[in-house]
Amino acid sequence: MDFEITTESPEETGSLGELIGSLVEPGDVLLLVGSLGSGKTRLTQGIGEGMGIDDSIASPTFVIVMEHRGTLPLYHVDLYRLEETAAVLDLGLDDYFYGDGVTVVEWADRAMPAMPPEHLLVRMSYIDEDHREMVFHPEGERYLELTRDIATARYKKTDV
């Protein structure tokens, strides 16, 4: 089951993230894949808002991981600057993936072999100035459930 959404503004990308942030559980892993400017960081900011995080969330440019505290910890990983896939194995990301927080990885495609087999992959594309397309690819039972929950909540909201 793949689920597709096109957002029409930064605010809408943010509120989709907020919805996701209200549905995540400890141990969830979200992998964001998409070109420069496709909305990965904006979606992550929304997820943080949905998790009750007050900090401002920016791309972790000089560090690979930023930790934020909300109702649950949010581990925001950005692999953009990663030189080689092997380097990610030295980062000890498993402590985040298999911990009690929620991990969001921007540029996860830079190190797919180092990502957990069960995850929610979101492929994001820049369509034009006002549109970003997001396709959800869940791997594993938990992420099928999460994707269904996102889809259900989203349609409820747009149908009203």
Ligand SMILES: Nc1ncnc2c1ncn2[C@@H]1O[C@H](COP(=O)(O)OP(=O)(O)OP(=O)(O)O)[C@@H](O)[C@H]1O
């Ligand atoms: N549907 C949308 N329409 C227009 N602008 C959007 C939409 N969604 C997000 N944006 C905006 O696009 C810009 C780029 O988004 P963002 O920084 O999240 O991309 P990114 O994928 O993290 O890029 P990078 O790979 O460079 O880190 C931001 O200003 C963001 O608010």
Ligand SMILES: [Mg+2]
């Ligand atoms: Mg970014």
